[in-house]
Amino acid sequence: MATPAVEVRELVKDFVDGAGQVVRAVDDVSLSIREGEFFALLGPSGCGKTTTLRVVAGFEDPTSGSVLLRGRPVLGVPAFHRPVNTVFQDYALFPHMTVLQNVMFGLRMAKVSAAEARRRSLEALAMVHLPDAGERRPGQLSGGQKQRVALARALVNRPAVLLLDEPLGALDLKLRKAMQYELKQLQQQVGITFVYVTHDQEEALTMADRIAVMSAGKALQVGTPDAVYERPSSRFVADFIGETNFLEGTLEARYGERGVVRLAGGATVAAALRDPAAAVGHAVAVALRPEKVTLAARDASASSLPRSDDATTELPGVVADVHYIGTDTRYRVRAAGVEFVVRVQNRQTGFDAMLPRGTEVVASWRSDHASVLA
Ligand SMILES: Nc1ncnc2c1ncn2[C@@H]1O[C@H](COP(=O)(O)OP(=O)(O)OP(=O)(O)O)[C@@H](O)[C@H]1O
Ligand SMILES: [Mg+2]
Numbered sequence: 001m002a003t004p005a006v007e008v009r010e011l012v013k014d015f016v017d018g019a020g021q022v023v024r025a026v027d028d029v030s031l032s033i034r035e036g037e038f039f040a041l042l043g044p045s046g047c048g049k050t051t052t053l054r055v056v057a058g059f060e061d062p063t064s065g066s067v068l069l070r071g072r073p074v075l076g077v078p079a080f081h082r083p084v085n086t087v088f089q090d091y092a093l094f095p096h097m098t099v100l101q102n103v104m105f106g107l108r109m110a111k112v113s114a115a116e117a118r119r120r121s122l123e124a125l126a127m128v129h130l131p132d133a134g135e136r137r138p139g140q141l142s143g144g145q146k147q148r149v150a151l152a153r154a155l156v157n158r159p160a161v162l163l164l165d166e167p168l169g170a171l172d173l174k175l176r177k178a179m180q181y182e183l184k185q186l187q188q189q190v191g192i193t194f195v196y197v198t199h200d201q202e203e204a205l206t207m208a209d210r211i212a213v214m215s216a217g218k219a220l221q222v223g224t225p226d227a228v229y230e231r232p233s234s235r236f237v238a239d240f241i242g243e244t245n246f247l248e249g250t251l252e253a254r255y256g257e258r259g260v261v262r263l264a265g266g267a268t269v270a271a272a273l274r275d276p277a278a279a280v281g282h283a284v285a286v287a288l289r290p291e292k293v294t295l296a297a298r299d300a301s302a303s304s305l306p307r308s309d310d311a312t313t314e315l316p317g318v319v320a321d322v323h324y325i326g327t328d329t330r331y332r333v334r335a336a337g338v339e340f341v342v343r344v345q346n347r348q349t350g351f352d353a354m355l356p357r358g359t360e361v362v363a364s365w366r367s368d369h370a371s372v373l374a
Contacts, residue, residue, distance in 0.1 A: 265337020
């Protein structure tokens with residue numbers, strides 16, 4: 001296997017807060033980030049994303065654990081000697097220098113000749129679509145333009161790894177979307193490993209090759225966007241990424257990769273066992289995405305008994321509520337003593353195709369589209 005660009009092994013970082021209490025900001029995190037990968041650290045405020053990044057950058061020393069860059073342990077190597085650069089949310093540009101001087105700064109510090117530094121800096125500015133801004137000062141630029149300058153400055157000395165801490169956080173939504181696309185293009189073009197911190201799940205899903213979902217200092221799950229979305233291994237991940245129904249029940253039995261869950265109303269359903277913490281006899285939830293469920297009106301002759309096997313789950317129920325939202329219709333369905341949301345795409349014309357409130361329905365889904373979580 002190729003040497004990872006970044007390896008974090010059993011990283012722990014404690015801080016002592018103002019009251020003298022120890023705060024464990026990073027709690028036994030291990031990550032292996034591949035060369036050229038766009039890797040996102042995703043999680044809510046305070047979960048330890050920035051701290052993890054700062055330890056990799058060399059701005060903080062770990063309490064324990066290690067960091068390797070291209071296979072080389074970097075404990076004790078100062079930040080400016082590591083083959084990484086960091087882009088911060090607030091740009092951190094030098095206000096008294098021109099844009100070009102800002103971009104050239106690192107190269108000049110590294111004793112690259114003025115002519116060479118200038119050439120490479122202009123090239124970097126062209127790469128971030130700011131070829132003519134070199135003589136301006138940061139104060140004369142918009143937020144998006146400042147972030148481009150910060151990017152150019154970070155890329156100009158060709159680091160092995162670029163660390164980005166919520167780089168688009170200060171931008172409005174529209175610009176943010178445009179910059180997401182641009183940044184992804186740029187990353188593919190330069191082929192540099194990106195470690196990208198965000199608390200925005202949509203941003204992580206659209207940009208990253210792989211995501212580490214963090215909570216309370218721990219990396220709960222690491223995987224591709226579709227893996228963390230489709231196959232969450234904990235309730236936190238299922239809840240944090242996208243919309244999920246949690247059908248509460250008790251785990252009755254496990255068969256290989258399947259669990260059988262007794263729901264509140266007594267019916268049992270089969271679902272994929274994805275959470276190692278789910279134990280037989282204990283409370284669990286069946287996590288089910290609203291768009292995975294198909295609804296059909298149930299006629300009088302149809303069975304009113306639930307059915308769930310390895311392939312399919314079918315629950316008879318009733319439409320408790322309907323909301324037309326243009327692209328989709330959102331149903332609230334009551335079945336087997338639980339309630340859940342179903343999202344149906346409006347491929348047929350709006351209201352005609354809708355199942356009105358009170359309709360007796362069968363809700364069905366592929367059993368392995370649902371996950372048993374502790
Ligand atoms: N220098 C410090 N001293 C004390 N506690 C700190 C320090 N830096 C961070 N922490 C604490 O460590 C935890 C993780 O902080 P961190 O900044 O890594 O979170 P984050 O995931 O980046 O959050 P956000 O999304 O808000 O930026 C928090 O509880 C924070 O208060
Ligand atoms: Mg942060």
